[in-house]
Amino acid sequence: MLEIRNLHAVVEGEELEILKGVNLTVNKGEIHAIMGPNGSGKSTLSKVVSGHPEYEVTEGTILFEGEDITEMDADERAHLGLFLAFQYPVEVPGITNKTLLREAYNTIARANEREELDPLEFEDYLVSKLEIIEMKDEFLNRSINTGFSGGEKKKNEIFQMAVLNPRLSFLDETDSGLDIDALKLVSDGVNKIASPENAIVMITHYQRLLNYIKPDFVHVMLDGKIVKSGDISLAVELEANGYDQMQKELA
Amino acid sequence: MSEETKALESMIGEEYKYGFTTDVEYEDFPKGISEDIIRELSSIKEEPEWMLEFRLKSYRAWLEMEEPEWFNATYTKPDFENLLYYSAPKKRPSLDSLDDVDPNIRETYEKLGIPLEEQKMLAGVAIDAVFDSVSVFTSFKEKLAEAGVIFCSISEAIKEHPELVKKYMGSVIPARDNFYAALNSAVFSDGSFCYIPKNTACPMELSTYFRINNMESGQFERTLIIAEEGASVSYLEGCTAPMYDENQLHAAVVELIALDHADIKYSTIQNWYSGDENGKGGIYNFVTKRGICKGDHSKISWTQLETGSAVTLKYPSVILQGDHSIGEFYSVAVTTKKQQADTGTKMIHLGKNTRSTIISKGISAGESNNSYRGEVRIGKKATGSKNYSVCDSMLIGQSCGAHTFPYISSENASSSVEHEATTSRVGEEQIFYLMQRGISEQDAISMIINGFVKDVLKELPLEFAVEANKLLDIKLEGSVG
Numbered sequence: 001m002l003e004i005r006n007l008h009a010v011v012e013g014e015e016l017e018i019l020k021g022v023n024l025t026v027n028k029g030e031i032h033a034i035m036g037p038n039g040s041g042k043s044t045l046s047k048v049v050s051g052h053p054e055y056e057v058t059e060g061t062i063l064f065e066g067e068d069i070t071e072m073d074a075d076e077r078a079h080l081g082l083f084l085a086f087q088y089p090v091e092v093p094g095i096t097n098k099t100l101l102r103e104a105y106n107t108i109a110r111a112n113e114r115e116e117l118d119p120l121e122f123e124d125y126l127v128s129k130l131e132i133i134e135m136k137d138e139f140l141n142r143s144i145n146t147g148f149s150g151g152e153k154k155k156n157e158i159f160q161m162a163v164l165n166p167r168l169s170f171l172d173e174t175d176s177g178l179d180i181d182a183l184k185l186v187s188d189g190v191n192k193i194a195s196p197e198n199a200i201v202m203i204t205h206y207q208r209l210l211n212y213i214k215p216d217f218v219h220v221m222l223d224g225k226i227v228k229s230g231d232i233s234l235a236v237e238l239e240a241n242g243y244d245q246m247q248k249e250l251a
Numbered sequence: 252m253s254e255e256t257k258a259l260e261s262m263i264g265e266e267y268k269y270g271f272t273t274d275v276e277y278e279d280f281p282k283g284i285s286e287d288i289i290r291e292l293s294s295i296k297e298e299p300e301w302m303l304e305f306r307l308k309s310y311r312a313w314l315e316m317e318e319p320e321w322f323n324a325t326y327t328k329p330d331f332e333n334l335l336y337y338s339a340p341k342k343r344p345s346l347d348s349l350d351d352v353d354p355n356i357r358e359t360y361e362k363l364g365i366p367l368e369e370q371k372m373l374a375g376v377a378i379d380a381v382f383d384s385v386s387v388f389t390s391f392k393e394k395l396a397e398a399g400v401i402f403c404s405i406s407e408a409i410k411e412h413p414e415l416v417k418k419y420m421g422s423v424i425p426a427r428d429n430f431y432a433a434l435n436s437a438v439f440s441d442g443s444f445c446y447i448p449k450n451t452a453c454p455m456e457l458s459t460y461f462r463i464n465n466m467e468s469g470q471f472e473r474t475l476i477i478a479e480e481g482a483s484v485s486y487l488e489g490c491t492a493p494m495y496d497e498n499q500l501h502a503a504v505v506e507l508i509a510l511d512h513a514d515i516k517y518s519t520i521q522n523w524y525s526g527d528e529n530g531k532g533g534i535y536n537f538v539t540k541r542g543i544c545k546g547d548h549s550k551i552s553w554t555q556l557e558t559g560s561a562v563t564l565k566y567p568s569v570i571l572q573g574d575h576s577i578g579e580f581y582s583v584a585v586t587t588k589k590q591q592a593d594t595g596t597k598m599i600h601l602g603k604n605t606r607s608t609i610i611s612k613g614i615s616a617g618e619s620n621n622s623y624r625g626e627v628r629i630g631k632k633a634t635g636s637k638n639y640s641v642c643d644s645m646l647i648g649q650s651c652g653a654h655t656f657p658y659i660s661s662e663n664a665s666s667s668v669e670h671e672a673t674t675s676r677v678g679e680e681q682i683f684y685l686m687q688r689g690i691s692e693q694d695a696i697s698m699i700i701n702g703f704v705k706d707v708l709k710e711l712p713l714e715f716a717v718e719a720n721k722l723l724d725i726k727l728e729g730s731v732g
Contacts, residue, residue: 050687051686051687052683053679053683054679054683073686073692074683074686074687075686075687075689075690075691075692077687078686078687078688078689079689083687084687086684086687089684090678090680090681090683090684091681092681092684092685092698092699092702093702093703094701094702094703094704094705094706095698095699095701095702099698100685100688100690100698101688103690103694103698104685104688104689104690105689107689107690107691107694108689111689143702160688164688164689
């Protein structure tokens with residue numbers, strides 16, 4: 001589904017490389033976790049894959065379903081089924097969640113020559129997704145992330161993911177800032193959305209998220225590269241010894 | 252400059268749709284201003300003696316005044332000796348029927364999307380069309396007369412309803428109020444007059460459409476709206492002008508008077524030509540607008556969408572004299588290219604338990620400069636009064652400016668004033684967030700802007716809200732908003 005080959009990237013206009021040759025393959029039905037310390041490039045990886053204009057790819061390619069998307073605009077990548085749950089969801093005052101989601105849903109449907117939903121049909125569809133994340137419907141009529149608590153913003157990201165039903169989702173530190181109840185709720189939501197037809201890449205500092213969402217693969221990212229891959233035991237090892245230890249071992 | 256910003260900037264470069272000129276034969280005065288010109292103006296309009304006196308007194312006052320310079324804008328001052336103070340299309344019989352209106356002028360209004368034929372108009376909207384210096388047509392006059400509402404050009408009102416004009420003109424904005432108000436009081440050529448009698452809700456929206464066509468003429472219009480006890484009215488003005496390389500002056504005076512329990516809602520969609528990307532040409536929009544809530548429980552509400560003009564200096568204000576009276580100001584000011592806007596409001600609380608609300612949204616793009624200037628004054632006797640102000644600015648790109656100048660004073664302890672201000676940049680983060688959800692860049696920008704101005708646009712009469720949204724989209728297309 002996703003194949004990243006030797007990906008190098010910089011902040012546009014700057015020289016310092018943030019990604020220094022990332023390789024990663026994600027197949028349908030898989031859940032991956034990418035772990036790493038602050039500044040290792042893991043959030044950047046999710047932004048570069050989803051087409052953030054702040055970054056420039058200087059080398060390497062990103063293939064999605066066999067198609068080279070390295071130079072594609074963010075909206076076109078979204079049309080192909082790529083989703084990013086933001087680490088810091090953005091506030092857009094004056095536009096409701098519902099308006100955004102209907103616009104997004106129908107734009108993606110149009111791009112894929114699927115049928116659009118009229119406002120009434122969409123309302124029903126939306127309400128059917130609320131339970132995934134135990135969201136109240138008043139949420140739908142609030143401005144996008146405006147005045148939301150940190151936890152509500154993260155829940156809202158997963159709700160949007162449920163509604164847009166992407167093929168591949170990057171969850172960028174979705175667990176950060178969540179208390180234990182909210183973490184459980186969000187994780188349950190992600191588990192309900194996960195299916196053999198889609199794939200998920202979680203980016204996190206902590207192993208605790210992996211207690212709730214079981215990854216098939218765990219990757220460790222250090223200094224702009226994936227340095228080690230394995231299964232869940234890798235996460236357990238990291239939790240016990242820390243990133244420093246691993247860095248030393250690798251050196 | 253990033254790709255996003257460039258896209259935004261290019262969106263701003265959208266062509267001005269209303270920039271055409273109409274070929275009409277004019278009846279012009281010689282250029283310049285003098286007592287003789289004013290006498291001639293007054294006589295051609297067949298005005299009574301008191302009106303001429305009002306003009307001459309104003310002119311003499313103006314001669315002694317200095318052109319103000321305190322605002323946050325720089326421009327070449329108008330050359331008052333080189334302006335045309337009166338410019339009217341020649342064929343001008345009595346305007347009893349639409350057939351009397353010059354076909355070229357009718358066509359102009361058609362092109363502007365304002366057909367003057369009543370059957371073609373928006374249902375429920377009466378229009379007074381002002382072309383350069385004169386009112387060319389007023390629709391639905393008879394229907395309004397049935398309700399006792401007087402809606403006509405100010406020239407006609409001076410002749411037909413002198414007692415009302417004499418009583419109220421200059422009562423809210425005296426000629427000496429400021430430099431441009433004095434000039435307007437001396438040379439105003441036309442404008443609209445509305446009178447809503449006691450306990451009458453005006454049966455339709457009233458509107459005036461101002462068009463500047465002649466390259467060298469200034470437009471000095473005068474509007475007077477009076478709502479008697481228990482009366483209510485909603486009034487809207489729209490403005491466009493052709494594209495010329497020279498700056499043109501528009502210096503209007505608008506006075507509103509609301510008596511006990513009266514309610515006046517005044518909305519503006521201002522889309523004068525704003526000059527080209529190098530700042531050449533465009534309208535100077537120097538306007539004095541003020542309403543007085545004279546009666547208890549009266550209400551005056553200003554709503555404005557300001558997108559045009561090279562330079563705008565405008566502060567629609569409310570004097571809250573009656574107890575329990577309410578003043579409101581809702582504004583969206585958009586500047587692009589090299590436009591400069593210094594706009595805001597004054598809320599002067601004099602009566603007890605008076606309330607005012609100010610919601611101002613400024614959007615700046617290109618190399619423009621957008622300032623909010625607002626004054627809230629609560630007098631000693633205005634006990635129990637409240638003001639709430641929100642003043643938000645949005646910046647698009649890196650070369651524009653947004654400024655906020657609030658002036659607040661309260662002379663009694665039982666009143667409260669709340670002021671909130673924010674500045675945000677249409678961030679790449681916001682655009683990226685929406686694009687990541689599959690929405691195109693243009694739509695993302697349009698959504699962000701519409702969200703930003705929603706609180707204000709919802710105050711516009713329904714018939715015009717759609718038009719306002721379209722105007723915003725066109726204005727900011729490629730730029731933002």
